[in-house]
Amino acid sequence: MTKVRVYELAKKLGVPSKKLMTILEDLDIDVKNHMSSLEDDMAQLIIDLINEEKEPKKNKKDKEEEKELKIIEPKKEVEKKEEQAKSKTQKVVLPEKITIKELGQKTNIEPVKLIKKLIDFGLMLNINADINFESAKRLLKEFGFEAEKEEEESKEKLVKKIKEESAGNLKPRPPVVTVMGHVDHGKTTLLDAIRETRVAAQEAGGITQHIGASQIEKDGKIIIFLDTPGHEAFTALRARGASVTDIVVLVVAADDGVMPQTIEAINHAKAAGVPIIVAVNKIDKPDANPEKVKQQLTEYGLIPEEWGGDTIFVNVSARNRIGIDQLLEMILLVADMQELKADYDSPAVGVIIEAKLDKGRGPVASVIVQKGTLKVGDIIVAGGTWGKVRAMFDSRGKIVKEATPSIPVEVIGFEEVPVAGDILKVVVDEKTAREMAEKEKELLKEKEDITSPKVSLEKLFDKIKKGEVKELNIIIKADVHGSLEALKQAIEKCSNDQVVIRIIHGGVGAINESDILLASASNAVVIGFNVRPDSNARKLAEKENIDIRTYRIIYELIEDLQSAMKGLLEPEYKEVVIGHAQVRALFKVPNVGIVAGCYVVDGKITRNANIRVIRNGVVIYEGKISSLKRFKDDVREVASGYECGIAIDKFNDIKEDDVLEAFVNKKVE
Template sequence: GHVDHGKTTLLDALRETNIVSGEHGGITQHIGASEIELGDQKIVFVDTPGHAAFTQMRARGGQVADIVILVVAADDGVMPQTIEAIGHARAAEVPIIVAINKVDKHGADPMRVKQALLEYELVAEDFGGDTIMVPVSALKKEGLDDLLEMILLVAEVQELWADPDAAFTGVVVEAGMDESRGPIATVLVRNGEVKVGDVVLCGTAWGRIRRLNNWRGKSVKSMGAGYPVEVIGLSSVPESGQVMTTVEGVKEARAIAEARADTSRTEQLEGSARASLKDLYRELGELTVKDLNLSLKADVWGSVQALEDSLMELNDELDEVQINVISKGVGEVNESDVMLAVASDAIIIGFHVGVSDAAERMSETEHVEIRTYEIIYEALEDIQAAMVGMLEPIFEERVIGHARVLRIFRISRIGVIAGSVITDGYAQRNARMTVKRRGETVYEGTLQSLKHFENEARRVEAPNECGISTNDFRGWEEGDEIEFRADVEIPRKTIFKSAR
């Protein structure tokens, strides 16, 4: 659902723990998987981030789920990310249950929500449709039992199943690097069983499982189908959404992983060789493109991917600035990140990560900028500002002021000076000027000499008096009206789609 519609608070109420207060800005930033027991049945919840930048992570949440609960606030109604979430659920071909939250709030109107959802072909049962919609209040813990019962009912109708005797397959929900334990992956077991000691393969990551933790962080020997588990013992951090399987031995796992890594490198090289329109225009000299090189570091891969996707969207919105993601990785910003930034003239963006002391010292001596953030839209807003700051200035001829001639002075060796008063704006040396007499133009040229009292001046503002002269025109008369024009820099304004 949409940001701030109460997804995490609802899940919180269901499992009676509290993680909202620990999230920066009250926005859930990582996918978390948890279990809830209802009698002899268990439901696994995958809490997907609600923020716009995490569309990718939410899309993966849709792929690993059997049922999607769409949370819509009864006071806010259908919002942009609500529509986005409906799209993801449809793409994953997953049944949707609508939880109409915050029904206890002033201005709550569940009926308005149901009517708004008709547009997206989600028709409530009381409107003659088949979409289950449950009014709830996460804050007051109202309607939660109804919601859980409806989830189990839909599961029963869908005849959801997994094969406990099949070979193990799991989907990576989230992955990151832990300083003491190394690469960690949260995996949702889809079929079979995973055990400590199994050799697993996931993308280009592989390894023998050293430890398994359940969703509460307690160590377990094995985990069966339908449950989330934390896997420790991989060679590197896998990407969210990748499938994990078991293989016979370490040799086979390493060989497959290395072959996949080679294929990935080849694809990257082919991708970088493709010319974009922006590159083409640059070669033709029709577009001056400035490069903004960035190195991304985050605590988990999901955040790296979400940040990169958002940056690429920004990149598409502005032709004159090219965002290049030079490198990306998980874990704290270290010396090698700074060395790479020096070599590629890049800024390091850290999200939810610290900076090692050595990297901090090196960045100061090498003059590399490291910017760290806790909330993704703050990073995006800063990048937007940097992009606008890199744009070439635009100059436009504007009227900068007017003057009226009061007296004429004829001085030998200098010529004719028009003693004038600036009536509005200002006059500046080398400005273009038009002299009008009784409505007709008598001279157009450049203001060559500007005096304030006896001194040469670069600029004189209203309502001061000044002396104006030019070699090209000496036929001044009292009462002449002068208009001054100059090239003025126009602030560049770029309308980005909001990062928030």
């Protein structure tokens, strides 16, 4: 007896896989997921049932219900009109600032009357003068109105609103897919194969449009691929509150297997809660071993469907165009299961995925519309900038007049360059747009002045007491795999009734920008064991207010975590890094030992500072400076941009290209 898969049957019947799964559940037919198989006779039974359901059945009962609806409808309309009239005489919604002229228009009160009343209050203002909400509220009270403040929509609320639109106006939208994976595993080649074009050839041809996304068609359905350079860009957007990806395609080379960046990509996708499809690439290579890749990925929770899991694996060769159609089919299947929908009729809301200043065209932004339809001529706001859509181009550089949900377009018409991750919103007029942009700029300034602190070990207990923290996310970076595994086990045991500790990512090597971005997006603490943050990571951590903790002894780390959870952590001293020097040459000096000829890269090196020797991001030694010289003279400090000679107390194993990190311990007030 032959068998048929659930998703194949759904395709044959022309119904979504999710609907078919529900029907099977109602019939008590045991199926795990859309890849499960059904016997032929069972499949025929389902076909008969669905065909019966499709037949029109308009009986007497339906007609009676229709009649009832017609009777109820006018009554509802009357009630609605009465309610509107009632609310019009009593309440009015106002923004933070409004002109007297606009206030008169909103309330049907002559502006002259409003100005006279303001004179009674001791305010001499003209018709175009702005007054704030509190003044307007007091003024309108005199005329029998109750003023309510217009609720500001934050970025988070907007994103939530997009997802929570009423089902009535919703129509299916194309899925947005991000391709992630380890470097050299074939992400770009796979995207090229999917688009059936070559990026390099396009760039050589001088095409200037780079939209940051590609649009392809499969079986009459559209799929959008984000051309991100990897998980860093994916997480950077998420850190700013914008979530644009529906599906992640994880590319793993069949001859190479799981690599550090593969694990990073998995953790970034999981932290975002996005479904993962694994594309096992380079299957045509002689040493390809797809089964080994499957085995390795089970350790990270990606279990193939044929092994009882729910992760789809597709074997592909990007170079030879093998398995591409099957991959696209699986993307459409996962999208079908997610039932991706959006409102096409409302004013457009989207996300800026890239933005730049073009010499000839001015500010240019790549946008993915998430709700509504964006049209040429629309007045738009994104973060602290606004504009009018003068022109739009699709992913192939062709001029378009409108863009519907999920469709990526390049937008020209902004006054200034917006920021990637900003939410784009269509508004009624230029005045509103200008006001909203100004307000956002003010908010950004306020945020810069008082940056909202991310979770840190010092403040953990206070947050636990207030009920703000029930979960502590941690990212661990260690010098070797052995240390990493030991740390994971030890840290997970620290969880208690009040706080669950979740390790969202663990890796080997220096703390990098990608770790800080993930920490920012997931509100996590970064822990380094025998490793240090690189300069870019350090700057980003300061900007994003991320707590980085570095340790050399495992017990100190565990003690700190336990103390933080009990509210006992009161650090008396804080380590402050004051400078970095790179070793350029080595000299053997009698009675001194090895002296490192160094170039001070940033900050300064002082004679009384502690010194740390870092090789490839890993701490080799920590100690004191025994000698600091400029030429032959002893000096107290050497600033950045200068050369110097550094000798380290009781340590001679220095190598060229080592980084010497100078730090001091300052008492925390």
